[in-house]
Amino acid sequence: MYMKIKSVAVFGAGAVGSYVIWGLSEKKDISLSVIAKGERAERLKAEGCLINGKTYHPEVLTPEEAKGVDLLIVSLKYGALAGALDDIKEVVSENTIVMSLMNGVDSEEIISTKIDKSHIIYSLIKVASHREEKEYVFNPETTIGIIYGEEAAPFESERVAAIRDLFDGTGLNYRVTDCIKEEIWSKYRLNICNNLPQAIIGAGVGCYTDSEHMKAISEGLRKEVEAVALAKGIDMSRCAGTSSRGSAVPPTARYSTLQDIDAGRHTEIDMFSGTMMRMGKELGIATPYNEYTYHIIKALEEKNDGVFDYDENSEAVTYSK
Template sequence: MSTKHKIKKISLIGLGAMGSFFAPRLEKAYGEGFRIIADGERKKRLETEGVTINGVNYRFPVITPQTEGDKADLILIGVKGYALEQAIQDIRNQVGEHTLILSLLNGVDSEEKLEAVYGEEHVLYAFMRMSIVMKDGKADFDPYWGKIHFGEKINQEYSERVLRVKEVFDCADIPYEIEEDMRKGIWFKYMCNIGENLTCALLGIPFGVYRNNEDANWLRRNAMREVAAIAQRKGIDIGEKEIALQEETVKTIPYENKLSTLQDLEAGKRTEIEMFAGTVIRMGRELGVPTPINEVLYHGIRVLEEKN
């Protein structure tokens, strides 16, 4: 790999669950070459109180969106779905000629939104498979249970851009996988998130209930089928085979684990329901795919948000 555009400076925006997976290891590997993008009260809080990850309090270097002349070679976006539009603007001064951008969000359209602003030449595809508990602003997780999946849309051979990012994750000891078909991987993860995450949130149940409760599984599988039907209309080959593959995975997750939407509800926070079921409903209407299960999940979780 050419060292001409070797990644030396890395900026992360969003230091919640997703960002916490990366920040300690990137700081250890890259030192002052790693920094957090934050502004206002969040910047002040990160500088004065820090952030606690797996029992350790960190004070990462912080730069503001207004910082100029110090471009990043790699930008990681770890904000919630409803904060993506603002994050796209906040990273503007960090994007240089050879900057690469990875979105860690749960949805299926963040790469398209980034490409619309910064161009395909700056954007790689990515998604996360992980389990993190966020409570009282603290993140707890097994750093080797879960990984980032990333790459070009298709990765039969690794591009120079992919190799640059691969070197970063190797250096920082961050688990990863380079999927051959990233769009299919993103949609598979999205389908699972819709079924598992939202059903847990609506019913107020931990992940382990899926091991033996067929009523919860009925909701989970049928919500997933609606996403699969939309994916098929978009030319992405996901269906019953992929839904069946997930049956073994749900049995391996710790029984007491609570997924992000339920964690948000229990903490009285805003959820990503618009990015999840809201987007499914919108795409379903555009493509003529009925989405009754997602409509129930959407409106039910909206009620729970207002209840908070």
Template sequence: MKINSVAILGAGAVGSYMIWGLSSKKDLRLGVIGEGKRAKRLKQGCFINDQMYYPEVWTSQEAHNVDLLIVSLKYGALKPALDSIKTIVGKNTTVMSLMNGVDSEEIIGEVVGNEHVLPALIKVASRKENGYRFDSETTIGIVFGEKQAPFQSERVQTIENLFENTGLHYRTSEFIQEEIWSKFRLNVCNNLPQAILGVGVGCYQDSKHMKFIQEGLRQELEAIACAKGIDLSKVASSTRGSAVPAWAHYSTLQDLDAKRPTEIDMFSGTLIKMGKDLGIPTPYNKYTYHLIKALEEKNEGLFDYDQNDSRETCAK
């Protein structure tokens, strides 16, 4: 078994890391999915780490039955893309979701069949700066594996062979569900508090108040994970993200800085729903959710009041 063709759906930060690595495989057909204006833009190339890359650009129909589909979309773009994913996936297609969160595999599996989905995650600290930039040496990279034995399945070995000698960092895991939840914990606890304060990640070392908020979010997430049978102690060595400087902004703050919608529904929004279903209180996540939603509204101009505003106010 060999992978001869790979399609990437979502050519942002994560997709750029995959394009950067897989472009070195000379016997591989590598394409990104795009149609209309997006396709036209992608055909102009992808600027990554000061170099231009030119993967093929395919429609979902042209990518049908590709050997490997890598889904690296923002969470809000996943459901609108499900028809395209269904078109791409053929009898022999393996799907790897490198999205944030803990439910993208389930959402995709409901459309194409769980047998096509190989659970995976990625840890890459990337920033948009004249294209996308990341430190290839310090990037932790891709973690993937089967949910149950045999863990060294034929498709796992095939993916390993694909990634070998590409520059991509990767490893397999026999506890992939716990690995995915461990990354989810990193995102919720590290991504969200700094986004509210609007400062670099050094805040978690420098402020006891930020640590307090971070700890409250962590305790709620771990209580939900435990109730769902996810034993995070199995992956105690997988609790760190890719190395970043103290001034770094994670994705939620990057989105707010750029006045884009965030993925807060995937983070705290998902935990609030799970907590409600399981009877587990999530006050830290509820407060964080509504604060970040309000910051999104601020970016949209909802609070751009002026002195001529006719609404009455009452001062006490």
């Protein structure tokens, strides 16, 4: 029997989840829900999801109530994933497909510690969504959207076709690929090289073209990512013609890590350089650029947390030469 997706649950209604909610809310003949508990669930029920000037009211379900949905889309912040694994396990039943649209290269691996890997279809998303007070904003026309595919042949599987049917006619941009892991790693490389250095100095992306020093830092990070990828058998050149395509951004653009620091939030640095450090150590590959980047962004988080808010009554520190 031909597979048809009739129910979709989104776990994480932030910048990424909002793109999915926006696209699927007008889809006929499906049930769309957001997974939440407690105070967050009550807030979503009362306020809905404000996206591009319109308020959407998807059904709000607990993990228990969402159990057995056809498609579970995980769009959480990396730091929230570990605490959500039991909820993901609760949602997934025999025929549930799980699509993780999280940044990084290991969310599928982490999720598969709780559910069988056969449920997971690999994917990524490219959307320049940002938050303005309680509203999420993005440009649907310039958004690249969701890229997904099977890890191995057959690439044109029944569930690939079912997801294509789900997305068709929704406004969501999407593309199927037969080199999904390489595409995920290419996005990861781009995030580490372009997302992180600008966050350290607090400047727009124009810094990479206007400063040889910023270019040198970005290049150092890139070489480390590529060395680890190569050791893992990931050949990013396979998707070089597709993964590099993107939308033009102004030199003032501030990517997600800098947006988090600007807003006083903790970042996803553990997913970026933190994971690179772990993989490098496992493979015996030095990652000094990522190690420095990791610690300096952690220190910026501490600064936002008030760790360095010293006053005149703070205990004096004496240094000797």
